[in-house]
Amino acid sequence: MAEHELRQLIEAADRAITAEDFDGLMEFYADDATLVVKPGLNATGKTQIRKAFVAIAAHFKNALKVRQGRMQVIEGADNTALVLMETLLDVEGQAEPIVRRATYVFRKSEAGRWLCAVDNSYGTSLLDG
């Protein structure tokens, strides 16, 4: 099966996170997108989301590297897509990466551009809280 265009998009977004290119990163989000910063704390809109990524980078001492593993895309009604993706976080001082199973909602604009509407890198583990 050909690689879904959303995989390339998410890989590019994660390269922007690793490079701390937060202005570039915001291009991947819809204006009123929601990011789950951590369980119980959401950021909504690009201003809040950008601030959250700056704080996350500082939390990981500016040494966060993000990689992707397996991925499934399920396109649905109204130009939406649910993306399930293994995300590997390499952080300073840890030999093994943190592995998460992220869940994203994307929506394709009328211009045919996919934008992230919901970014929940915690996946269904949010239900553990």
Place this chain on the structure above:
Amino acid sequence: MAEHELRQLIEAADRAITAEDFDGLMEFYADDATLVVKPGLNATGKTQIRKAFVAIAAHFKNALKVRQGRMQVIEGADNTALVLMETLLDVEGQAEPIVRRATYVFRKSEAGRWLCAVDNSYGTSLLDG
């Protein structure tokens, strides 16, 4: 926190599954919604989704009961919502329910009505395949 309206909607849909009211069940889906029937097999559009539910009911010998556990709703851009939900399936001949962590994408119509755009009851376990 008040119960999200999507919880009531999903509970009503699951009551329709238990009652095998498939016409009623279809009211919860957007016209071009996608249902993950099983890993690797998707149904798209109400005609295919209805057929899949008839087959699922037969597979469980018309004795499937669906209940909900914990739930998280993350509303995002463009009137979308990501729903994470524990789903308990009571099936004939099994003392313990099958527990899944479902992931749904809903979208609110211009009339203010939530419709299911992606129904993936397998959640991130689809990545195991």
